[in-house]
Amino acid sequence: MNKFIYLNNSGTSYHKPDVCASSFSKAFGLTPKDLWSEVETIREEFQNIFNIPESHTTLFTNGCTAGINILLNSMDWNPKDCIISTGMEHYACTGTIDSLVQNAGVIHKIVPYHPNNIFCFDTYESLLTENNVKLLVCCHGSNLTGDVFPIKKIAKMAHLHGALVLVDFAQTAGIIPINVRELEADLCAFTGHKGLHGPLGVGIISIDSRVKLARSPATCDFSKRTCQTSLSFCDIGSVNTPAIIALGATCKWLFEKFPQGTRVKTIDTFQLLIEKLEKLPLNIFYTQDAKTNLPVVSFVPKNGLLQDLVKLLFAGGFYVGSGQLCAPLAQKSLDTENTGVLRISSSIFNTQKEILDLIEYLRNCLMTV
Numbered sequence: 001m002n003k004f005i006y007l008n009n010s011g012t013s014y015h016k017p018d019v020c021a022s023s024f025s026k027a028f029g030l031t032p033k034d035l036w037s038e039v040e041t042i043r044e045e046f047q048n049i050f051n052i053p054e055s056h057t058t059l060f061t062n063g064c065t066a067g068i069n070i071l072l073n074s075m076d077w078n079p080k081d082c083i084i085s086t087g088m089e090h091y092a093c094t095g096t097i098d099s100l101v102q103n104a105g106v107i108h109k110i111v112p113y114h115p116n117n118i119f120c121f122d123t124y125e126s127l128l129t130e131n132n133v134k135l136l137v138c139c140h141g142s143n144l145t146g147d148v149f150p151i152k153k154i155a156k157m158a159h160l161h162g163a164l165v166l167v168d169f170a171q172t173a174g175i176i177p178i179n180v181r182e183l184e185a186d187l188c189a190f191t192g193h194k195g196l197h198g199p200l201g202v203g204i205i206s207i208d209s210r211v212k213l214a215r216s217p218a219t220c221d222f223s224k225r226t227c228q229t230s231l232s233f234c235d236i237g238s239v240n241t242p243a244i245i246a247l248g249a250t251c252k253w254l255f256e257k258f259p260q261g262t263r264v265k266t267i268d269t270f271q272l273l274i275e276k277l278e279k280l281p282l283n284i285f286y287t288q289d290a291k292t293n294l295p296v297v298s299f300v301p302k303n304g305l306l307q308d309l310v311k312l313l314f315a316g317g318f319y320v321g322s323g324q325l326c327a328p329l330a331q332k333s334l335d336t337e338n339t340g341v342l343r344i345s346s347s348i349f350n351t352q353k354e355i356l357d358l359i360e361y362l363r364n365c366l367m368t369v
């Protein structure tokens with residue numbers, strides 16, 4: 001297979017800037033003192049990039065899924081505490097919530113998703129009023145449809161009812177502007193290997209000091225930082241420090257080029273993709289537009305032969321996402337839980353020619369299956 005066009009950036013970014021590999025290798029030559037000095041500098045830079053409040057403890061993790069698990073499992077849960085989520089959450093959230101339902105007696109309520117109303121505020125208001133809601137869990141952006149959820153409004157309503165807010169920024173970090181202070185998120189989870197174009201195996205979490213945790217507070221001094229929040233995890237000696245160094249270098253590269261995120265670079269290419277897809281015999285799951293959506297779209301062929309189509313695309317050198325895509329709840333919301341979807345998620349490294357090549361090949365495939 002000579003052609004290779006990568007279109008699965010919502011899963012993980014494939015193209016990395018040169019500084020990602022070079023800084024990763026350079027990290028192995030640093031002394032422990034210099035290594036952790038670099039890590040602490042990157043921690044501060046990350047807090048500044050996303051305007052994470054000073055009241056938050058920020059820690060590096062092995063990824064967003066690991067981070068969400070840490071945050072949810074560290075909270076102080078009582079029977080009949082309620083968690084509200086959207087209908088589009090990743091399994092990183094819903095899997096852990098299901099465990100809390102089974103083992104801690106927590107109640108899980110869902111704000112249903114509809115393409116014409118991605119977040120029903122009337123239903124949300126009712127759920128906040130009728131239940132003992134401790135936490136609202138919401139992805140900032142969907143990994144299937146590219147919808148961007150109105151976090152600020154969602155968080156304000158949660159806080160009015162005494163609930164906390166956990167936001168999954170896996171799909172949006174590096175792509176659209178994120179201001180944690182303005183969004184009023186209490187708990188946050190990020191990953192480095194998607195929109196930030198960093199390496200695998202590194203993520204970031206932050207948690208506000210007012211969040212009540214299951215463990216007694218403890219402090220540990222390292223370098224110039226004192227951690228006052230007792231999570232079930234500490235990043236000292238527990239994370240991939242060369243990957244953190246690489247992520248720091250990649251973030252510097254990315255935000256120097258795209259201070260407001262990379263979506264500004266992908267709008268024209270992604271709009272072309274949507275316009276061409278709409279002319280093919282597909283059921284498309286995409287609700288906004290290229291200027292407000294993430295560069296993500298999912299679909300199924302109207303003849304239902306999804307897996308045959310996926311095999312043909314791979315054979316032609318087009319690397320796409322397909323199947324459940326780690327989002328069974330979202331698949332249920334789209335009524336695709338039995339089939340899955342085919343997902344195309346582009347990046348700054350994709351060209352309009354690649355999109356046109358994809359569309360032409362896809363058109364021929366649809367005539368074949």
